[in-house]
Every structure is written in C-alpha cells, then in structure tokens.
Amino acid sequence: MARYTRREFQIGDYWLDQRDGSPAWYRCWIEGSRTKRVSLNTADLEEAKTALKEFFILQHTKTLEEPASTPLADILKRYQAEHGDKVVSSSSSAVAVGYWLDHFNGATVDFLSDVTKQEEFHRYLRGKDLKESSILRVITTGKAALNRAYKRGELKHVPYILTVKVGAAEPIGRPMDVAELRRLYKAAAPHLKVFIGWMLGTAARTEAITSLTAEQVEREDHLINLNPAGRAQTKKYRPTVRLIPSLAACQFRGNLVVEKSKPVHDVKSAWRTARAAADLDDKVNPYSLRHTAARWMRREGVSEWDTATQLGHRRPGVTERYTAYDPAYLKGAGEALDKLVNAVVDEWPTWGEGTAWRSGKPVQRVGWYAKLPDGFNGA
Secondary structure, eight states, X not given: OOOBOOOOEEETTEEEEEBTTOOOEEEEXXXXXXXXXXXXXXXXXXXXXXXXXXXXXXHHOOSSBOGGGSBHHHHHHXXXXXXXXXXXXXXXXXXXXXXXXXXXXXXXXXXGGSHHHHHHHHHHHHTTXXXXXXXXXXXXXXXXXXXXXXXXXXXXXXXXXXXXXOOOOOOSSOOOOHHHHHHHXXXXXXXXXXXXXXXXXXXXXXXXXXXXXXXXXXXXXXEEESSOTTOOOOSSOOOEEEOOHHXXXXXXXXXXXXXXXXXXXXXXXXXXXXXXXXXXXXXXXXXXXXXXXHHHHHHTTOOHHHHHHHHTSSOOOGGGTTGGGSTTTTHHHXXXXXXXXXXXXXXOOEEEEEEEEETTEEEEEXXXXXXXXXXXXOX
C-alpha cells in the first residue's frame, strides 16, 4: 500500500502530503488513530497550499464570537491568509503578524482589553530595535485584522488598540537634480530606463508604473489611467494623467516594465546596481523620482491644485468625472513633466520581439532591450 512521505506544509491539524510516486497533493489529518486524506486535485504545491488555507479558514471561521473565547491567533492568521498574502506589501504584513503571534502566543482577543498588555507589546517591539514608524505599522496591521473580523461579523466587538506617535518625517527618497537623473538613467538596465522615464513623466507611485499595461494608455485622447479597470481605488489614489509627448514616443505592448519576456514588479535590485554605478547615495530610491517630479512641477509654476491632482493627493468629485478629457486638464503639469523627461531621457531602449532558441526549442521573447540578446532571432 502506498504511504505518505513528508509533511510539506501544515495549518492547524491539517497538512499536505504526496504519495510515493505520485505528483498529486492531498489534505491529510488524524482521525482517531488513522490518517485521513482527501485529494486536492493538483500537483502544484502553491495551488495545494492555497486550497488548504481556504479549507482551514472555512472550517474555522465563526460568527459573532465573544472576544474572551476567541484566540487572537485565529484572527491574525485568517487575516493574513485572506488579505495579507494577497496585497503588494504581503511580506511586510506577514512580518507584522509574526510579531503579534510571537508576543501574544495563546492569548484571546479579550486579553488586549488591558491596555498595560498592549504597552508591554510596544516595549517588546522596541526591544527588537524597530523604529517608531515600523512599530506603528506592526500595531496597525493587528488593528486592521481585528477590525476586519468585526466588520465581517466574526467578533461581537473588538478592544481599543493603542498606537504610537510618529514624528513628521522627510519624504521617502531625497529629490535629485537633472545631472544625477541623467547619470542614473545612463547606468540603468533597459527596463529600469523605461521605469525611470515613466515615473518622471507621470509623478506616479512605484506600483502604478511597475503594473502599468498598454490597455491603460489612451493614446487617442492622450491619457494614462494609472488605476487599471477592476482595481478598487485605495487611500493611495491613482489618478488619470496626461500622456505627454515624451512618453507617447515610448511604444510598447502588454506590460510596460518587462525584462526577457517577464513583467518586472520589483526594480529594487536593478535600482541598487544603477545607483552604485552612478555614484549616488543610498537615500536615492525609486520614490526619489516621484519626489523630484513633484518639486519640479512647483518650480515650473504648476499650481498647487494641479500638482496635487497629478500626484493623486486630490480626488476629483462626481462633477469632474470627465474632466480628464478636457484639453486643458493638467496641461501645465504635463508640460512641466515633459520638459523634465526630455532633460533626462535622450533615447528610449529598443523594444525587442522575436524567437530565442534554448536547447533546440523556440522561446518567444518580448521586452525592453538596449540590444537584442545573443541567440535572439528576429525583431
């Protein structure tokens, strides 16, 4: 009889296993003295993990529970599985939840009603040499988990969560001058060049550019919808901005930021390499581009109103829904940013498309290349 070889991944009393010689994953658990198992109908480990998480959450989600009888760990783990793992900052959320689980191991939700226990948690976090801003993020992650459970009817009520005060900080990423921008652009890999140019030409947030697709660019109306269809707006509002001439000259299909056929969602590694080659300090980070674009607009005489609109700091009202189609919409901001991009970008990288051969097999390759890679046939 086939047997199970290892516990690859476990949540509560359930774990994943495979039979000898079979790629299929099973959900397993102990019932009495026997191991029970149900096939998850997949040979993909990540799919199996997701299926096990969803099963566990469904089995353990209760309604209108008393805080005194509800393990805090259940609320936190459910929040991470259902929400934290699916957001861009999933790794930060996981770290924050980990701090809560480590400190409040075995505690119920009602345990937090004692504010002195929360103050002990703050001291625990400071003992980890975390900055006050990092401590605040950890606390607000736990607070979000509790509020989510309450809003979804899982808890009758939630305790007050004590936060910490964080002093005003300098904007993330110091601003740069044109000479520094040109050095950085020259040293950047092709896909990073595209990222730099579009960041400067839109003053957008990093995630808005790394996730940008051709479908969001309305070339006929000269607009860029930084918030894609189907994505709900968040506190970090993504506006519709002008497609300025310097960006319109940058042609692409599919995702904007691509390297070797694959979308690039994280430019940190390429950024560090280019920053070192350009001899820039470590206070220069991707957000520096947004900060620089904002400062540039004000220096060019763009109004505070238009600057705020370009940056997504101001949301248009219902009566302004079609304002973006007005030729005067963000005209001054667009002209200023076009001037900035032209001062930095002398030439866009080449968009390559064709077939590369690996091990005798054709592989379709598309993306930004300064030159087509070796073995790349066609263009």
